Amino acid sequence: MGRKVTVATCALNQWALDFEGNLQRILKSIEIAKHRGARYRLGPELEICGYGCWDHYHESDTLLHSLQVLAALLESPVTQDIICDVGMPVMHRNVRYNCRVIFLNRRILLIRPKMALANEGNYRELRWFTPWSRSRQTEEYFLPRMIQELTKQETVPFGDAVLATLDTCIGSEVCEELWTPRSPHVDMGLDGVEIFTNASGSYHMLRKAHARVDLVTMATTKNGGIYLLANQKGCDGDRLYYDGCAMIAMNGSIFAQGSQFSLDDVEVLTATLDLEDVRSYRAEISSRNLEASKVSPYPRVKVDFALSCHEDLLEPLSEPVEWKYHSPAEEISADYETPRWKRFVGAYQGLRVELGSSLGTLLLRGSAHTAFGWLFQAGFLLPLSGGVDSAATACLVYSMCRQVCEAVKDGNREVLADIRTIVDQPSYTPQDPRELCGRILTTCYMAGENSSRETCDRAKELAQQVGSHHLGLNIDPAVKAVVGIFSLVTGKSPLFAAHGGSSRENLALQNVQVWVPDGAAVTAPSRAHPLPPCTVMCPLVAQARVRMVVAYLFAQLSLWSRGARGGLLVLGSANVDESTSDCSRTLKSAKLWLHGPWKKLAFGCRGTGWPGPQVCGTCSPSALLHQTPCSVSRCSLLGYLTKYDCSSADINPIGGISKTDLKDFVQFCMESFQLPALQSILVAPPTAELEPLASGQVSQTDEELCSIAELLAWEQGLSVSPLLAFDLSMQGSRALTRRHRVASQEDMGMTYAELSVYGRLRKLAKTGPYGMFCKLLVMWRDVCTPRQVADKVKRFFSKYSINRHKMTTLTPAYHAESYSPDDNRFDLRPFLYNTRWPWQFRCIDKQVLQLERRQQDLEGVD
Numbered sequence: 001m002g003r004k005v006t007v008a009t010c011a012l013n014q015w016a017l018d019f020e021g022n023l024q025r026i027l028k029s030i031e032i033a034k035h036r037g038a039r040y041r042l043g044p045e046l047e048i049c050g051y052g053c054w055d056h057y058h059e060s061d062t063l064l065h066s067l068q069v070l071a072a073l074l075e076s077p078v079t080q081d082i083i084c085d086v087g088m089p090v091m092h093r094n095v096r097y098n099c100r101v102i103f104l105n106r107r108i109l110l111i112r113p114k115m116a117l118a119n120e121g122n123y124r125e126l127r128w129f130t131p132w133s134r135s136r137q138t139e140e141y142f143l144p145r146m147i148q149e150l151t152k153q154e155t156v157p158f159g160d161a162v163l164a165t166l167d168t169c170i171g172s173e174v175c176e177e178l179w180t181p182r183s184p185h186v187d188m189g190l191d192g193v194e195i196f197t198n199a200s201g202s203y204h205m206l207r208k209a210h211a212r213v214d215l216v217t218m219a220t221t222k223n224g225g226i227y228l229l230a231n232q233k234g235c236d237g238d239r240l241y242y243d244g245c246a247m248i249a250m251n252g253s254i255f256a257q258g259s260q261f262s263l264d265d266v267e268v269l270t271a272t273l274d275l276e277d278v279r280s281y282r283a284e285i286s287s288r289n290l291e292a293s294k295v296s297p298y299p300r301v302k303v304d305f306a307l308s309c310h311e312d313l314l315e316p317l318s319e320p321v322e323w324k325y326h327s328p329a330e331e332i333s334a335d336y337e338t339p340r341w342k343r344f345v346g347a348y349q350g351l352r353v354e355l356g357s358s359l360g361t362l363l364l365r366g367s368a369h370t371a372f373g374w375l376f377q378a379g380f381l382l383p384l385s386g387g388v389d390s391a392a393t394a395c396l397v398y399s400m401c402r403q404v405c406e407a408v409k410d411g412n413r414e415v416l417a418d419i420r421t422i423v424d425q426p427s428y429t430p431q432d433p434r435e436l437c438g439r440i441l442t443t444c445y446m447a448g449e450n451s452s453r454e455t456c457d458r459a460k461e462l463a464q465q466v467g468s469h470h471l472g473l474n475i476d477p478a479v480k481a482v483v484g485i486f487s488l489v490t491g492k493s494p495l496f497a498a499h500g501g502s503s504r505e506n507l508a509l510q511n512v513q514v515w516v517p518d519g520a521a522v523t524a525p526s527r528a529h530p531l532p533p534c535t536v537m538c539p540l541v542a543q544a545r546v547r548m549v550v551a552y553l554f555a556q557l558s559l560w561s562r563g564a565r566g567g568l569l570v571l572g573s574a575n576v577d578e579s580t581s582d583c584s585r586t587l588k589s590a591k592l593w594l595h596g597p598w599k600k601l602a603f604g605c606r607g608t609g610w611p612g613p614q615v616c617g618t619c620s621p622s623a624l625l626h627q628t629p630c631s632v633s634r635c636s637l638l639g640y641l642t643k644y645d646c647s648s649a650d651i652n653p654i655g656g657i658s659k660t661d662l663k664d665f666v667q668f669c670m671e672s673f674q675l676p677a678l679q680s681i682l683v684a685p686p687t688a689e690l691e692p693l694a695s696g697q698v699s700q701t702d703e704e705l706c707s708i709a710e711l712l713a714w715e716q717g718l719s720v721s722p723l724l725a726f727d728l729s730m731q732g733s734r735a736l737t738r739r740h741r742v743a744s745q746e747d748m749g750m751t752y753a754e755l756s757v758y759g760r761l762r763k764l765a766k767t768g769p770y771g772m773f774c775k776l777l778v779m780w781r782d783v784c785t786p787r788q789v790a791d792k793v794k795r796f797f798s799k800y801s802i803n804r805h806k807m808t809t810l811t812p813a814y815h816a817e818s819y820s821p822d823d824n825r826f827d828l829r830p831f832l833y834n835t836r837w838p839w840q841f842r843c844i845d846k847q848v849l850q851l852e853r854r855q856q857d858l859e860g861v862d
Contacts, residue, residue, distance in 0.1 A: 005273060139159055405436060
């Protein structure tokens with residue numbers, strides 16, 4: 001009868017600018033869809049280049065390589081006899097669009113541009129694309145020659161149209177269009193479209209799955225029809241995580257649910273549905289039919305192809321399913337189990353990284369060749385404090401280990417190969433999550449003079465229960481040495497209040513947390529002889545930064561001390577509430593709650609006219625008290641993290657999670673993973689352990705610190721003037737000798753003059769590797785051969801992509817250069833790259849060979 005159709009949608013773990021890997025994952029998804037009998041395959045938004053290319057969309061390289069991948073798809077036998085719907089950027093009449101390219105048997109049927117662009121939250125699509133505003137209209141798009149040669153077409157329809165096959169009608173939406181008040185599927189459905197497709201690049205947020213499911217089910221409840229939603233999954237190279245959740249719905253019911261968190265790089269959903277169910281559903285909705293009689297028709301692209309078969313009476317139909325939602329705690333748990341961990345570990349490989357490739361999975365096969373030898377990352381190091389935040393991070397890793405063991409037990413060979421690479425044992429098979437956690441997670445408790453036995457025991461007990469390799473160490477000798485430098489220079493040694501010191505001394509010593517022996521010579525501070533402001537206003541500088549140094553030292557050498565290869569990535573544990581810059585939230589800085597009179601100290605108050613803290617550019621955030629409190633940044637007072645302190649890390653898994661959700665997650669882990677140590681951590685009062693212990697017990701909680709801040713503010717009556725920041729980098733550059741510059745250039749592998757050219761071409765000229773190569777061929781034609789230019793370009797982009805992640809830690813500063821690499825506000829690009837750039841570099845190499853052959857031919861003629 002020809003009325004049952006099998007359709008496929010998918011969730012792919014695509015990676016920005018990894019054209020090689022993206023191509024293989026697309027082909028694999030099409031192959032799986034065909035194997036399951038599907039005759040229509042839908043992929044995620046911008047799947048060819050990866051959604052998170054950001055300012056790389058401005059580069060012609062991105063358009064060129066996307067077309068090259070499209071050409072590879074068109075000529076692949078895998079794409080024959082199935083309608084393929086893929087996403088890529090397309091330039092039409094010098095305007096860049098976010099498009100769906102729909103093709104069948106080497107012929108492009110339609111290029112459908114996105115009509116409503118997402119530009120809120122983390123989305124900035126209007127920065128790179130223009131929405132198609134001509135509803136129900138199409139134009140001719142002239143295909144590039146490389147595509148014409150394959151399709152034998154000169155032009156194809158471009159615009160807002162639908163596909164009319166022999167048995168049904170198909171209409172496309174793209175991500176944001178489902179979320180708009182006037183979604184295209186409404187008028188499409190009224191015009192007889194029976195199958196709607198939506199290619200999304202929708203990132204994960206807690207509880208967001210409910211909204212997606214509601215939108216899809218409501219779309220088909222009111223208007224009837226079949227709805228396919230595809231989405232990206234995993235980490236695309238930026239701070240966002242895409243959580244899949246592909247689905248197929250019909251007439252208000254879900255018929256296929258994709259996983260929200262999965263270790264599989266390619267997930268394909270299929271469903272076999274009866275078109276007559278759509279038609280009969282619509283027939284009895286009289287209000288819908290009345291509206292349909294008045295709707296303006298869509299242009300139809302006729303396709304000589306059917307999604308159904310003539311003999312389909314015995315074909316079984318898919319059954320409706322009930323959507324299974326995760327609780328927020330389960331989402332947090334699953335979020336870190338998923339493919340993001342592989343990409344993080346693979347991308348932070350050090351100064352000289354070479355990510356090996358296993359197409360479709362981007363497995364961790366990285367090694368870093370430095371001046372110190374060959375290194376690779378073999379797991380994580382987590383400073384474990386005995387508090388909720390670091391405990392939650394430990395639970396995330398343990399949860400990941402549980403998921404890995406389950407995936408291996410289920411026969412996932414890709415995950416098994418990945419974990420064998422990480423532990424550096426080709427025959428290893430994980431079976432016990434605790435045993436695996438002991439291999440890849442090292443935890444350490446960094447005790448100070450005022451650390452209590454309770455927090456130490458809580459950290460140790462949790463480490464035993466999750467199975468991590470746990471270290472206990474004391475950093476007091478290093479902290480004392482740092483404070484000793486101050487005492488040596490000033491001749492003054494502050495005391496805790498318990499030892500006779502003033503409140504100002506007490507606060508300063510809490511901040512550096514070092515014990516001063518009774519009887520030590522000390523000159524009590526006074527209004528006439530105050531302690532240097534940095535001593536008072538730089539909380540945790542000594543201890544926190546010593547902890548950071550110690551953490552990275554152990555991350556690099558702890559495996560070496562145990563006779564194992566590789567290094568460890570340092571995990572951070574600062575939740576979103578503690579690192580936010582929202583003035584309305586409670587903020588912690590140097591473990592002080594920012595409220596009451598402390599605000600007056602921070603933001604300025606009438607007082608004695610003290611000129612305010614004079615700090616250098618390396619002081620902690622708590623010292624950077626801006627004149628305008630609303631104009632704050634990560635390195636300002638409004639933030640928990642001291643720059644380059646113990647919270648500095650390679651990855652902060654909980655950086656986007658609130659304290660409330662974290663506590664729910666820890667409760668979930670305690671109950672689901674049988675980790676009773678979490679009970680004492682949840683009920684323990686939060687403490688910074690800044691003052692001396694009372695009989696070995698914690699003498700002060702975080703809440704009690706408020707009174708110290710208030711007392712200090714009122715005692716001193718301080719007012720804050722604008723800070724004087726020193727540009728140390730400028731001073732350092734003036735001090736550089738020519739010898740040092742030459743040495744630096746040799747280390748970089750390029751001169752400063754060349755680096756300046758690269759920077760301007762990358763940002764101002766918006767060139768990728770191939771585009772920069774083409775421009776430099778002309779610019780340097782008198783001094784470099786094509787091969788030399790190629791080597792220089794490849795060296796620059798390799799080093800640039802390896803070190804790009806460092807841009808995320810730059811303190812926001814005055815914008816003085818148009819090629820600023822400010823990762824957060826100006827130069828929006830991924831910070832995780834496939835540093836081998838295989839597709840791009842291969843294009844350069846091909847062009848070099850062509851130029852060399854041409855030169856040889858010319859020399860032969862001469």
